[in-house]
Every structure is written in structure tokens, then in C-alpha cells.
Amino acid sequence: MQSLVSRVGVAAIAGAVLAACTACGAGPSDRPDIAVVEHGGGSAPTSDTADRIPQLQTPVRDLDWTDCKDATLRALGLDSGPEGLTFECATLVAPIDGGSGTGPLQVGAARARLPQTPADAAPLVLTSGSDVTSTSTLAALATGPSSGLLERQPIVAVDRRGIGASTPIDCGRTVDRRGLADLGQFTPGDTSGVDEVAAMSRDATVACTDSLQPQELAFDTAHAADDLEQLRKLWQVDALGLLGTGNGSAVALAYAAKYPSRVGRLVLDSPVATTADAATAAEQRVQGQEAALADFSRRCAALNCSLGPDPSAAIVALRDRAAAGELGTVSSSALLTAVSSFLGSPRGDQVGRVRELSDVLAAAGRGDLAPLQGLIGRTEAAVGTDGQFVARCSDGQQWPGPGRAKELQRTWAERYPVFGADAAVGLMRCSAWPTMSPPPLPSAIPVPVLVFNGAADPVVGDGGVATVTGTLTSADTTWSNVTWAGYGHPVTTHSDCARRSLVRYLDSAALPTNGSACPA
Template sequence: MRWTRAAATAATLSIMLAGCGAGPSDRPVVAVERPGSGGGQTTEPAAEQPPAAEVPETDLAWRDCTDTTLSSLDFGAAPEGLVLECADFSTPIDTAGNVLGTFRAGALRARLPQTPVDVAPLVLTSGSDRSSTSTLAGLAVGPSTTLLAAQPIVAVDRRGIGASQPIDCIPAQLRAVMTDLGQTGVGSDDQVGAVAGFSQDATIACRDFLQPYEGTFDTPHAADDIEQLRKQWQVDKINLLGTGNGATVALSYARRYGDHLARLVLDAPEPVGADATTRAEARLTGAEAALTAFAQRCAATGCALGDDPRAAVTALMNKASAGELGTISAADLSTALLGFLSSPRGDQTSRVTALADVLAAADRGDRGPLEAAVKRAAAAINSDGEFVNRCTDSQQPPTADQARELVRTWGDKYPVFGRTTAIGLMVCSAWPVSTPAPLPTEFELPVLVFAGAADPVVGGAAPSVTGALGAAGARHATMTWQGWGHPVTAHSECAQQAVNDYLTGAELPADGGACPA
């Protein structure tokens, strides 16, 4: 069932609001990195190994969806033996009982012929960055099978995203101009002001559409949905992997249901305790670094972008900004580039020449392949559900005047992605600012953290997260992957092996270790 306006009106009649009472304060913890707080300087295990996760007693009703999933994501044919299975489960709209009713949550399970059937699955969430099911599918079609061969992986989509019950609240025309960031067809030279206006219209449309459960799309409610899966499985402990924004969901799960965690992996976590501008600039630095790495690889292979691929991409972005790429705007080109650089597919380095061919063709006037790439990338990250979830999680957006200043400063400092990123800060500007999701205050489980050297989704954000873990008393170890892309575990064989070792014995590697590109 898709949540259309008519369906929502009918569904609302069956949802009742319960009374709200004053409760204890749940203020977020502010944490900073503490020297030596990692506690993972050796490979020695903790004195007492934490209990392991368990095999589900009552599983979901899985159905094969290998071909349909990979086809819908344009990921090509399935590697030999890969099995992807889809399932649904019901989760309460609000576990506190303030809103009654249920949502349909979507899940995807991946396994190989050699994957054991008698081991606990690893639960994966990528939050609102993209659907968790597409993140898992990208990992599964990659060249490394180390993680998937050791245990099945089950991805759970956030509400309204991917395989979960969709949200249909933004009119199609408004959705199109929001995706384009007001850069074509709106007749306004003030793109910041135009996008702020679109944000107002979309916010009103979606919050009216979602009443009375418009406040149930934050990370704590996403954590509740994972807890519902644990209950469905009838197990006491689960293993959880959170990537990007999904790491914030995982931290929320750790705070609310930490006693039910056997192992916790945070892969390229987004910053915690940061406002929207700080998070956006972190993404910018990661995106520019990833583009540089792409350009180096491109030049080394003699790709179609010539001797200086980065300069060629910058020139193409200047053309798009000047309206010289036809219907392809600067926002469209940025979407296509970031869609490639941040794809969870583990074979990105082998596909560099293919993207170079698409960009070179567009520069010559053959824009069809680039238009198709824009469409694919936008479909992966720009659903109404992603708008609602991201805006619910967004913290302290800048004013329009501040964003206009950032258009100038970031445009100079980050020549490819800076200008569109600054304008994009207005997408959630009208959404009511919510309280940051509280972080764990006491957490004893060892935590494995990965960071990417050139991550276009979160940038270099791990220190704020490890600081929070240290403040909560958790032992942790961070490993840095020297490659480009997101998340680390989808691209790095070394990282997958580290995860397997940690899941088996709860042993952390040496803090500050690295995985080669």
C-alpha cells in the first residue's frame, strides 16, 4: 500500500491520539574526543566476552526478489549464487502510545550459497542517506564476499523509504523543482529564496498529509522499528551495523535498547551534535576529496576526460551553471556526480571510465547518457520519505541570508559542489527544528568504528562520534579506509574482515588502524 492523500485520509480515521504527559528530561549529551579514550590500542579481548547474537526463532516471511531488486536499482545482473529476499513486518507508529496504528516496514536479506544458516544475521541500516535495501544490494553485488559469506545480512528501511510503506505527499511539479534546486524553469535569479519557498510548500503539504503522526519519522522511531524486528525474531540480542545517518539510528538504538545489542558497528557515521551548516561542509570536504581520487584514477587509466579530469569536471560544472548543458542544471550534474561517488556498489573503481565517457559525451553535446545518470541518482535519494526523514533529523539550518553568503564562499572554496550544496541547505529550512536524538550516556559494549578518507556522504565525522562513545564509557576502536566512497564496508575487504573478527569474539582491532584503498 502506498500512502497517497486519499489513503492517508482514510488511515487517519483509524489512528487515535493518546494524551501526552510530562516525562523525564531526555536531553542529548555533548561529548568531545578524549585522548586515549578509544581503549582499543591492543587486540586483547575484554575480560568477559559480551553475549553473542542469536539465530531468529520466528523469522519473517521471506520471498525471493533478487532480479527485481537489482533491476529496480540498475545494479545489473546478480553475481553467481547471490540471493536477495524481501519481507515486510508491522511496527507501531509510536511505541509510547501517543499515536495508535502501525506502519509497514520493509526488509531485505542477502546471502550466498556458502552463508551459514545457523548463525545470527547482521542487521544493517543506512538511515535516510538512501534506502538500507539499496545499500545492502550494493554491498552484495560488490567484489568482496567476506562479510556476506560469514552471515546473512538483513537491511531495514526507514519509514517511507525504499521497501517500507511509501509516502506520497509532495506534488510532482513541486518535487521536480526542489530536486533541481530552482535552477531551471522557475524564473528566479534568487535560487536560495526560491528553494526556501519550495521548502515552505513541501513542509506544509507533508505535515498536513502525515497528521497526526508527522513527528514519528526521527531516529528514535527508526530505532523502535529495529527493536520491533528483534521482537519479531524472538531473540534477546542482535548485531547492528549503522552506516552514515544509519549510525545515528544505531546510536539511538544503543541508548534505548542497549541491553539487546550483542555487537555494534558504526560505519562512516555522520557528525553528532552539529548544525546543518557544519554537516554540509563536512560532506563537501569529503565529496571534493572523493572527486580528486576519482580524477586521479581516471587520469591513470587514460579516460575520456583527458590529462586533467578534475579540471574537465570543473569546466563542465561551470557550463551547467551557465545554462550551457541544455536541460541539465548544475544541481543535476552534482546529483549525478555524487550519485556515482557515494554509490554503495563495491566496484566503483572499475566503473570510473564509464562515468568519464558519460561526462565527456555531455561536454560534446550528447547529453542522453548523463540525463539517464541524473534520473537514476535522483531516484535513489530524493523520495518524499527521504525528505521527511532528513528534515526531521535536520538541526539548525542557516537563514536565507547566511545561505546566500555560503553560495559565494563555498562556491569559491569548493568549485564543483560548493554552490549547489549551499543552496540545498534551504530544502529543509521550513521544517520545524527538532531536538537532537539523545546519545547513549552509559554503554559498556565495545564498538567498532570505520571512517573513510574521502567520504562524500559524511566527510570526516568520526571524532565527534567516538567522543560521544568515550563519554558514555564505551571501549571503541576506529579504522580508517584510505579509499573513496561510502560506506566503508561496501568497498573494503579489509573492513569486512575486521567486522567478521569483531562479530565473532567482540575483539577490537588496534585503535587508529587503517585499511588500504
């Protein structure tokens, strides 16, 4: 199934810098951080504060790791990575509330390291939340330009409940997964798709909550934070170093709220908004999708790619053909989801992937649908599982009703001409899900917090950063925000400049200048 951050007060120089950076060539850069003037917000900790922050610890006990490198990387279409890369998998038992009708919940984990990784180095814990599996983000990090991070310490990814290597969720044959993915395009009835998707949402919600009873409400952000605490207890360490990407930032903040004394480092990479209803969060995501597509199109045209001189127009034409039923079983929603997910992949080889996506879409335009159907299949396996449906619906707040969705469909179709209309209909996928409490927010965090955001992020957008930094300020926490001018998600796997800031922070909790910018 499928469910589916801007700082306040940036001085004029910031816009000029970012505008210049957006025009830079594709690929990571080794240029230094660009200092940007910014009014308000966080600041770097004093040396005295940094001295009081404890070093992270090596686990006393550990999970039962087994090699899973070849199987994992092959399934994700990744190469073998740097020489000597070790990639291992394990599970831990999730804490549950009372009895479980589904049996013990296993939470999947993966660990990556290199031969030169110090044996006594404390691991960094990665969570990508429900956007993609944490394991797949780690695999992309470990095999791409960001693999150098593994030279200083191992990285351990923890999947959400029901997602990835965790105990899978199967809501049963009664769920119209194809109809939800296609937003009802091939289902007779409401031409807008809103009412049809709302009906499918009701059926899916009943099927999933019935199959998960009595733990149907145990797959939200707060429970994901409990799983991280379970890992800390098993390791017998005092605190965790956390890297939360996308929706995983909400998990990391929930952990800081529930277990503040157990936070040793906290990095929020491309965070989702902390206080936003479902429609606002969706609009922020659509803004990021439109920006990422525009950036991709500029690069594609500059490379004389197979989509021609106006790649955006070619993609819109292909979408319209899909909406008219001219691409066989390929719906406009499935097409756009595949494009957005490709642009938001954590893989760092963006230069080569510009041509890859162009060739897939150009082939579909010529009538060869096999490459596109293959991409759609891989996308749905990566972002469209029953587990992700349950997690995303559990995490969302104030899902709109059909009337509001139809209003947004009209408004967003004009405001966001490529992705807007489908995004509004997509809000109905979770419209029948039980109302859940919002994830907890921290009132105090004992360590400085490093925040990254991308200027063109197709997974979460960048409109939520102000709410995140506002939350950190309310918690009287020192923080610093670094903006990357490129497109993609998350920043860590794409920007050398950001990774340098990350390494300094992990070593000593030292923050870069707040409002710094990294070039594309």
C-alpha cells in the same frame, strides 16, 4: 526530492601513511592493516571483557520472506552476484504513536545469504538511514567484493520509514520536486536561488506534514530505532548485531541509547556527526565530495579516460555550462548530485566505474545528454524521494535562514570550488521543516564498538568521526577507529582490510588497534 569525520590527535606518521595510501592504485587491497600511532581514544577490550560478551542468537520467529532477487538487482543495475545468492524481501509493521491517519506503516526489509551461510547463524542488521535505502546498500554488498561476509552469517537490511520498500511517502502534486532538485535554477526570481528554494521548502513542508498527519513527526532517527526494536521482538532474540552506515550510524546509536541492553554488536561505518548543526554537517559532506572528486580525477587521468588529462576541470566546465542553461533541462545541481552520488555508491566495482562516469560526462560535453539524463534519473530515484526529504529534514538540526545561506554560498564557493555554492543553497530545502528533538545518544553501551571512516567520503565526509568517538568515550565505551584511505561510501563495501577487521569483531567482539589504517 533531494536534501541535500576526523580523529583528534593523530600522530604525524598517520598522515604520512594515509598520504602514501591515497596514491595507491584503484581497487581493494589484501595488504595487512597498517599500525598508526594515535594519542587518546579507545582501545581493544581485554580478553576477560570479550569473554563476557554474549553470542548473537538465531531468530526464534522470522519475517515472511519472499524472493525478490531479480527485481531488486535489476532495478539497481547490479549483476546476479555470487553463485547461489539468495536475496529476499519482507515487511514488518512499524510501531506508531497513537492513531495514524495514513494507516499502518510498513517497514521494508531485505535478507541476503549464500548456500554456505550456516542455517543457525545469527543475522547482522544493516541500516543505511536516509542516505540511500538499506536494501540497496545490502544489494551492493551482496553482489560485490564484500559478498564473502555472507559466508559467515546472513545480513538483514531495514529501510527507513517512507523509504525504499517501506510504505512510500507521496507529498502530493503541489510539491515542486523538480524545482527543489534544480535549486530553483529554472525558476524566475532570486538569482542566487536561496529565496526561491526557501519558498519551495515552505510549500513542500506544508504538503508533506498535511499528508502525514497525525504522524508527520514519526519519521525521524528515534522512530527508526524503534523499528529495529520491533524486529528484535519479532525475532525473539536478546540482542541485535548492528551495522550502521552513514546516516544509519545515527539510527544505530539511537537504538543503543533507547535499548542499551539489546545491543550485541555495534559497527559504525562512515558515521555522521552526533552533534552538528545542519550547516556544519553539510560542510563536512562538501569536504568529502571535493576529496572524492580529486581522487576520482587522479585515477581517471591515470587511465587516460575520456574526460582528458584534467577530469576535474572538465567536470567544472560542464557544471558551468549547465548553470548557464547550455545543457537543456540539466541543472548544475542535478549534475553535481549525480556525480557525487555516483562517487558515493556502495558498489565495490570502482575501477570499472571510473571509466563509466567519465564516459557519461564526456558524452554530455559533446552534446549527447541522454546518458547523463539517464544517470540523473537513476540518482533521483535512489536519493531524491519524498520519504528521504521527510527523513533528512526530520534529522537535521538548526537549519539556517536565507541570509546565512547566502553568506555560506559566497564563502563555500571560494573554499569548495566544485560543490560548495550549491551545497549552501541546498540547505534551504529543509529550512521550513518543524524543529525536531535531536536523536538520543547513548550513556552506556555494553559492547565494544568498531568505527570505520573513509578519507574521501562524498556522502558524509569524515569530519564527524571525532564527535562519534567522543560520544562513545562519554558513554565509557571501548571503541576502535579504522581509517580507509580510499574514496567512496561506506568503507565495508570497498575495503578488504576493513572487512577482515569486521569479521574478527563480529566473531568475538575483538577490536583492531585503534588508529589503524587500511590502504586504498
